[in-house]
Amino acid sequence: MGKWTRRAFIGTGSLVGGGFVLGVAGVAFAPGRHSVVSADAIEKGELTTWITVTPDNFVTILIPHCEMGQGSQTGLAMMAAEEMEADWERVRIQEAPALDAYANAYMLRAFTSESMPAPLERAIDYGAYRLARWFGTQATGGSMAVRGTGYGMRIAGAAAREMLLAAAAERFGVRADECTAARSHVTHAASRQSATFGELAKAAAAIPAPSNPPMKDPDTYTIRRTSKPRFDIPPKVDGSLGYGIDFTLPGMLYAAVDIAPVQGGRLVSVDPSPAKAMPGVKEVVELEEAVAVVADSYWRARKALAALSPLYDDAGHGDVSSDTIFAAFDEALGAAPEMPAEAAKVVTADYRVPFLAHATMEPMACTVRVDGDRADVWAGTQDPLNARSTAASALDFDTDQVHLTNLMLGGGYGRRLPFSFDYVHIAARIAKAMSPTPVKMVWSRETDMQHGYYRPAAMCRYAGALDAAGRPLAVGANYAGGGDGESLFLPYAIADQRFDGRSASHHVREGAWRSVLNSQHGFFKESFIDELAHAAGKDPYEFRRDLMDEHPRFRAALVRAAEMADWGSPLPEREGRGIAIAESFGSIVAQVAHVAVSPEGKVKVRNFYAAVDCGDVVNVDSAVAQIEGGVVFGLSAAMVAQITIGEGRVMESNFHDHEMIRIADAPNVEVDFIHSGERLGGLGEPGVPPVAPAVTNAIYAATGIRVRDLPIKNHDLSRA
Amino acid sequence: MAITLTVNGQTRTVDVEPDTPLLWVLRDTLGLTGTKFGCGIAACGACTVHLDGRAVRTCTLPVSAAEGMPITTIEGLEQVQDGELHDVQQAWIDHQVPQCGYCQSGMIMAVSSLLAQRPDPSDEQIDATITNICRCGTFVRVRRAIHAVADARKAGGAKKEERHG
Numbered sequence: 001m002g003k004w005t006r007r008a009f010i011g012t013g014s015l016v017g018g019g020f021v022l023g024v025a026g027v028a029f030a031p032g033r034h035s036v037v038s039a040d041a042i043e044k045g046e047l048t049t050w051i052t053v054t055p056d057n058f059v060t061i062l063i064p065h066c067e068m069g070q071g072s073q074t075g076l077a078m079m080a081a082e083e084m085e086a087d088w089e090r091v092r093i094q095e096a097p098a099l100d101a102y103a104n105a106y107m108l109r110a111f112t113s114e115s116m117p118a119p120l121e122r123a124i125d126y127g128a129y130r131l132a133r134w135f136g137t138q139a140t141g142g143s144m145a146v147r148g149t150g151y152g153m154r155i156a157g158a159a160a161r162e163m164l165l166a167a168a169a170e171r172f173g174v175r176a177d178e179c180t181a182a183r184s185h186v187t188h189a190a191s192r193q194s195a196t197f198g199e200l201a202k203a204a205a206a207i208p209a210p211s212n213p214p215m216k217d218p219d220t221y222t223i224r225r226t227s228k229p230r231f232d233i234p235p236k237v238d239g240s241l242g243y244g245i246d247f248t249l250p251g252m253l254y255a256a257v258d259i260a261p262v263q264g265g266r267l268v269s270v271d272p273s274p275a276k277a278m279p280g281v282k283e284v285v286e287l288e289e290a291v292a293v294v295a296d297s298y299w300r301a302r303k304a305l306a307a308l309s310p311l312y313d314d315a316g317h318g319d320v321s322s323d324t325i326f327a328a329f330d331e332a333l334g335a336a337p338e339m340p341a342e343a344a345k346v347v348t349a350d351y352r353v354p355f356l357a358h359a360t361m362e363p364m365a366c367t368v369r370v371d372g373d374r375a376d377v378w379a380g381t382q383d384p385l386n387a388r389s390t391a392a393s394a395l396d397f398d399t400d401q402v403h404l405t406n407l408m409l410g411g412g413y414g415r416r417l418p419f420s421f422d423y424v425h426i427a428a429r430i431a432k433a434m435s436p437t438p439v440k441m442v443w444s445r446e447t448d449m450q451h452g453y454y455r456p457a458a459m460c461r462y463a464g465a466l467d468a469a470g471r472p473l474a475v476g477a478n479y480a481g482g483g484d485g486e487s488l489f490l491p492y493a494i495a496d497q498r499f500d501g502r503s504a505s506h507h508v509r510e511g512a513w514r515s516v517l518n519s520q521h522g523f524f525k526e527s528f529i530d531e532l533a534h535a536a537g538k539d540p541y542e543f544r545r546d547l548m549d550e551h552p553r554f555r556a557a558l559v560r561a562a563e564m565a566d567w568g569s570p571l572p573e574r575e576g577r578g579i580a581i582a583e584s585f586g587s588i589v590a591q592v593a594h595v596a597v598s599p600e601g602k603v604k605v606r607n608f609y610a611a612v613d614c615g616d617v618v619n620v621d622s623a624v625a626q627i628e629g630g631v632v633f634g635l636s637a638a639m640v641a642q643i644t645i646g647e648g649r650v651m652e653s654n655f656h657d658h659e660m661i662r663i664a665d666a667p668n669v670e671v672d673f674i675h676s677g678e679r680l681g682g683l684g685e686p687g688v689p690p691v692a693p694a695v696t697n698a699i700y701a702a703t704g705i706r707v708r709d710l711p712i713k714n715h716d717l718s719r720a
Numbered sequence: 721m722a723i724t725l726t727v728n729g730q731t732r733t734v735d736v737e738p739d740t741p742l743l744w745v746l747r748d749t750l751g752l753t754g755t756k757f758g759c760g761i762a763a764c765g766a767c768t769v770h771l772d773g774r775a776v777r778t779c780t781l782p783v784s785a786a787e788g789m790p791i792t793t794i795e796g797l798e799q800v801q802d803g804e805l806h807d808v809q810q811a812w813i814d815h816q817v818p819q820c821g822y823c824q825s826g827m828i829m830a831v832s833s834l835l836a837q838r839p840d841p842s843d844e845q846i847d848a849t850i851t852n853i854c855r856c857g858t859f860v861r862v863r864r865a866i867h868a869v870a871d872a873r874k875a876g877g878a879k880k881e882e883r884h885g
Contacts, residue, residue: 237824238809245753360820628861632857654759654763656761
């Protein structure tokens with residue numbers, strides 16, 4: 001494998017040799033059992049647990065989530081190490097292999113009620129585990145790694161600590177409750193005896209795992225609530241970390257692929273001869289919806305692909321455009337929701353947002369070797385188990401014939417989640433045609449941009465009613481493009497709310513995009529509440545705040561953000577502040593944007609202030625980074641990004657016509673956390689939804705121009 | 721066709737078509753995968769290396785144009801002392817800059833080139849020069865880390881002057 005060095009840092013596969021596994025995986029799901037997998041799991045080499053202690057007194061923590069730079073691997077390790085009383089300097093992590101035993105048992109916990117009785121909670125975790133195994137899920141998405149799996153990591157750490165304490169008591173000839181664990185040692189102060197976790201590990205591993213270990217008092221945390229450097233960062237600064245696109249095998253060939261430009265379209269015909277005449281070309285592989293050139297180097301494959309003129313059909317979608325899609329939305333929305341007759345003032349507004357690409361910096365790539373009845377797959381995915389099933393289905397194999405190694409992701413944001421594994425499916429079929437030679441398929445940026453699973457375009461028709469005192473009586477919206485309870489939720493005391501989802505289907509492929517439905521509805525609802533405030537003649541911050549008596553967490557976040565931004569202090573002409581708030585994935589984020597609009601209409605977002613209530617913070621600096629990144633990600637969507645459809649296909653192709661925020665347009669971002677002590681919320685996504693409305697509300701404050709459809713670059717904001 | 725390159729101080733002869741972009745020669749022929757493919761049109765900067773000391777985007781640069789000039793990639797960006805990180809790389813760790821990290825090789829190469837030419841760049845100079853795309857949005861930290869390196873070099877330089885003075 002040559003320079004393949006990832007294993008040295010964050011390996012997958014077998015655990016460090018000579019370690020003793022503290023069996024705790026199944027504890028939370030099935031009390032009294034060590035494991036939820038088969039009884040002979042150890043003989044079969046099936047690893048079932050999350051924590052291993054080696055004689056050198058290092059603790060290795062197995063993490064069932066991928067790392068996309070969101071920091072959850074480090075965060076989860078901190079949660080386990082905290083309960084375990086491990087010395088953080090002697091903690092290592094490994095990503096769990098793509099085996100069924102590591103399905104995300106705790107995934108659904110992130111979505112269950114916190115008031116549930118403990119026994120039922122356990123049953124639900126077990127049910128979720130079974131469900132996750134059934135669907136073959138090992139997903140990283142929904143901002144749920146820390147808030148879901150974190151609970152399991154805490155149990156694992158606490159159980160390990162109890163087992164080590166019991167082993168130490170036995171060794172010292174004292175009672176376990178007289179021993180204390182700290183910094184990877186167990187000490188019995190009275191007899192001045194001490195042993196390292198490593199010395200105790202073998203004996204501890206033989207002790208049954210407690211099913212209900214005591215958890216630490218949060219006030220005694222020494223690892224959590226601090227900032228720990230992320231494990232994944234050092235190999236990201238010297239080029240040594242292997243991403244999916246970097247994987248190589250001896251004798252490997254390279255594939256460049258061209259896919260039918262209209263989603264659903266098929267390859268009608270292609271003359272392979274121009275490519276076959278070019279140097280290094282081994283094969284032209286025709287697939288149902290694509291053509292691939294396989295060559296001895298990627299560049300040769302790419303050049304030869306460009307020499308082809310494949311003919312595709314358009315699956316009957318050739319006359320679809322963004323205009324026709326929005327016209328269908330417009331028709332489906334019908335009349336604005338009716339407002340009560342006693343209203344003193346009725347406000348209506350239409351909002352729309354375009355399709356958006358994930359545009360991960362690493363284009364889709366996947367390496368596959370099909371050899372007889374076995375296939376090996378190497379790719380960066382947000383769900384290795386599901387990706388493995390996709391490869392199996394592409395090859396007509398059973399799942400257990402496919403072995404998938406998940407590699408570092410050059411960005412995910414939802415693009416590499418289940419039901420988005422077209423890149424694995426296509427790579428598997430190309431490799432099948434070249435069997436047994438391994439093939440690395442790399443997409444061009446153009447292919448990546450035009451074959452995404454896009455953030456759905458959406459449109460929303462709002463109406464709201466105010467009484468004579470400017471208090472909102474009712475609010476309602478018809479929406480097309482999707483919506484759900486969380487995304488539609490308004491934290492405001494408005495008794496009469498009427499939301500109605502309408503459908504207007506189209507063929508454009510859609511998927512989960514960082515913050516999912518909240519990315520559209522965050523903009524819609526927080527724009528409209530701003531419009532209501534202005535219609536009522538009130539300050540948009542105070543208007544919101546005064547409607548939040550029933551939602552003190554929202555109110556506290558809103559107030560904090562306003563304080564951070566010095567809301568209300570004077571600003572120069574054509575500068576303004578905008579405020580917005582949204583809860584998503586269990587976290588409440590309030591933001592204030594401070595913008596300046598030049599007389600020519602150029603928008604400069606100077607500062608962003610974010611107040612975040614995610615319950616508690618695990619790794620502080622990493623949490624700040626997620627909100628900083630969420631602001632920039634949301635700002636690209638607000639300001640410049642769009643995917644437009646013409647003749648049934650995506651019109652944008654690369655970063656020259658699909659723009660993104662760069663450093664010159666990135667604002668200063670200040671982040672503050674509110675420690676409400678409530679259930680942990682996610683952090684990967686919740687920074688995104690309030691960004692666009694905060695900016696457009698600020699533009700309104702600066703110019704009096706209300707931007708109701710994104711991106712902002714399409715609007716003339718120059719002085720009239 | 722045989723082309724001789726000087727990469728990270730080593731002479732390497734490669735047999736590729738002269739129009740092959742340097743990026744793919746580095747990645748696929750020489751196995752230096754720290755330099756990343758992002759766009760293929762020199763728009764994102766993920767493929768940035770130093771050519772004769774200057775930051776260049778290699779996804780559109782024919783390998784023939786790099787012949788005879790020293791090429792430094794992220795793998796070769798090291799201090800004089802063996803095994804020690806370049807101060808820009810160290811600042812990237814100290815300020816926890818990378819998220820997914822895919823763009824950061826190119827970002828670090830662009831920044832180290834900027835700092836070599838402008839030891840204490842203003843924000844405006846940073847804005848004008850560092851045009852790399854980072855989809856995770858690490859720009860706040862990139863800017864902070866650039867200024868930190870500049871400040872540390874100034875302080876280090878001052879100390880040296882004291883010693884010699």
